[in-house]
Amino acid sequence: MSENMNKQAVLTAKNVTKKVSSPEGTLTILSEVTFSVQKGESVALVGVSGAGKSTLLALLAGLDLPTAGEIWLGDVNLTELDEDGRAAVRASNVGFVFQSFHLLPSLNALENVMLPLELGGDGNPRGTATKIMERVGLGARLHHYPAQLSGGEKQRVAIARAFATRPAVLFADEPTGNLDSVTGEKIADLMFDLNRNSSTTLIIVTHDSSIAARCDRRLGLEAGCLVADEKKPQ
């Protein structure tokens, strides 16, 4: 990885190591992982269960701190910030899509999308949220509660919520894992479409090879180590 690349990188991991203590002693979940991701790039994190993909995603998004190493989001070193500092960075730069959607059941679809906009201090959260809901094809479902939506619709709301703040980086953890293949395909289309149109950097943890194949780049993890870094053939 060259210095030149680093300068344009939107996300950089430097020698990231994560260890946890367990009854059997200290476990190393991630070991010396180093890479960087360019603006607008889509990256698939792949590997078998337990390889450390979700842990890496959590560290990259500042949801957790590494035992050693640094994570840079743009020109901010996440590892130097406290929890509120990292939350503030997430509010303005990061979006999430989760496998199990994580919509707040007490808020309706529109309000779920408004939430990060309000946290980020958007001037017109309702208008912005309505627009993006229409973009994901849920203009008629604005006031439905999560319990009243299908799995695919819930994930569309989650995607709308993730893109609403126009984040620099969007993290997706198995976004189609809970959906049937047809719906999963549609969700993936929507995500890549939005990614292209809004120049958002996309980091996806996935077991789905077709989704991984659609990404610009594929990072392979094995037992906590970065073992592959492949670019999609042009």
Added chain:
Amino acid sequence: MSAIHYALRSFFRELRSGEVMVLLAAVSLAVAALTAVGFLTDRVSRAVERQANEVLAADLRLRSPDPIPTEWHELAREYELRSAETATFPTVVFSGDLSSLATVMAVSTNYPLRGQVRITEQLFTDQRIAEGIPAENTVWADAALLARLDVDIGDTISVGELEAKVGSVLTYRPDQSIGFASLAPSLILNSANLNDTGLVKTGSRVRYAFLVAGIGENVETFYQAFEQLQPASVRARSREEGSDRAITTAERAQRFLSLTAVISLLLSAVAIAMSARRFAQRRLDTVALMKSLGASQHLVISSASGQLFLLGILGVVTGSIAGFLVEKLVVGLLGEFVQTDLPPIGWGPVFLAAGSAFILLFGFAMPALMQLKNTPPLRVLRHDAMPPPISRLFIGGCSLIAVTVMLYISIGDSLMLLLVLGGVLAVAALLYIAGRILVSLLGRARTGVGIAWRYGLSNVSRRGRDSAIEVVAFGLGLTVLLLLTFVRVDLLESWQQTLAESAPDHFMINVQPDERSSIADIFRTNNQAIPEFAPMVRARMESINGEDVRERRYPMEDGQWMANREQNLSWAKSISPTNKVVEGKWWAADYAGEPLVSLEREAALELGLSIGDKLTYIIAGQKLEATVFNVREVNWDSFQPNFFMVLSPGSLDAYPSTFISGLRLAGNKEQVLTEVIRTHPTVSVIDIGSILLQVKGIIDKASLAVQVVFLFTLVAGLLVLFASVHATIDQRRFESAILCTLGARRSTVVAGVLAEFAVIGMVAGFLASLGASLLAAAITVNLFDLEYTPNMLLWAAGLIGGVTLVCASGYLALRRAISVPPVAVLRA
């Protein structure tokens, strides 16, 4: 985005979605319980106080050596108080050649301000409540006086220069117990006739009293203003000085009601603690998600606190309305007891309940909220990521401080607070330890039982700490319920026993030594029990240990009053069965040495006397010195003739004495009493039955109120049980779905759940019975000065009630959860 804005918006959404309803119900119920109990105790206390005030015939009675100036009435009017006055003096009244000493009381319109005067038109027959006061030139006189003067209703008697017609026989006046031992037969006349008697002159022994009554606060402020303006020679008689008997009873009733309020409060605290824990746990995911979306810790904690605050407000409003409605219902049920002229219920209980709800809400929810703040955002990816646990010391400290502050505010009685709080903490600790032991034992005991029991027992065992906490919760709920039930029953029985059927309903006073045998003959020929006579000698104290009683300093103000007033002394060989020596010992039955005196405990305290002190009395102009030999506790509730000072045998032989006797008459009592006073004109018979009825009335009504309050506490106790089961509802819904999916029948799942609750109920019931017995003993002995007798019914109720209540509440709480189709649960 402001925390308040977010809290406000999402609160109503969450309320709509139903997640916050459990906690809201707990807060509302706590407030409803507190306000209803508060409103009720407020009213009942005032009703009891008012009943007790009846012995003064007023709320405040001011004694004065001089006639009552009209300004006093004006001052009372300024404070919106009703007023009346009396003038009392002894005089000899005449009818033809016959004469008798009488206590004349001239009363003004409005008398009595509290209580009622009872009269009758024929001796010893049914009496009725008098309306107003005697008309001018008419008197109402005691039966004894009529007998001595040999007059009947309608005849004329002379009171000084006044010729007045006897209108009715006076059977009862509320203030007759004031100095009743010195009673000559009394006579009431209209104060408009006072000057017509020509007896009120300079130097005549007229005692004036000014009576006021009205709303409690007004009476107090009036008295404060009055004290500033009036001479020190005016002596106020407050209720406390009025009558030992009625007051002891009233104070017990009030203590009992505050005990009930305290127990309701503790139950509410337990319910709030459980729901608050669940409230926080259910928010972990939301907080993690909000943090992952960029919310700061400050926003998280502020919005959660804001929501809790809103919840408190809503709970206070709904709870107060519910409490108000329950109070209305109860007042309807109590009917005439809660008098209609009572001032309306105040805002006091609402403020108290609101304050309590917030202190408890934050005291018990704050630790959980603090933990929420530390929820790792990582939880959005890994559901097992939990915030670091909060120190148990911190949780316990917060809860304990909240409860203690609350209890202190609401009862302000340190002894009761310590006893109740200490008892509850001890029971909680005991229950927790026992719960843990049970859990570990059951883990091993589940082989060899059917599938339902195995499932139930494994549930108890697997939930470990939670099962122990359930035992604590159920156990505490049960403890207070048992305590309330049995303390109530035991105390009421003790009360009733002190007012046994054999308590005297009449007193005979002023019996001369040689009249005892002839009076006994009358009783014998009429087949009545022969009365026992207690000797009585009028005396005045001159000095204590050689120091003039007028110059001596006393530990209590009442001591001064007692030392300077006329005393009724008695003597006895053996101690009365209604007395108990608490210091020193009783003298030998054949004691014939230097005079010794036995003092009543309160009197000894007020006078600052102890064993060995020497008292000098003046009796009929002669001195008598007696040494304090022991201190007695007197059961005034017994209504037997009792004395503050009893001397050793022979001490009073040289002095003129009269005798007093308490009577309980059956059957032809009018005939017996009429014969006694016709043949012994100097003997006075006092109808104590009316006073007895008055005291019994207080007790009956107070116990009815307590029973109603008790019902409310029972509901609060059930809520605790419900809240505790509800805290595990998600887990149980899931487990039931899994079991059904694996082929278990619904009945097996239900049987398993019942088995689990039965075990928890049994252990909690056993431990609660133990705890309640210990607490009941402590409370009965220390707070109510009564003896405690262990009650086996309490144990039976504890065990059966424990199992039944826990099973029923558990089943009701889980019925819906375990009947959800498994697919709905597993898909969610």
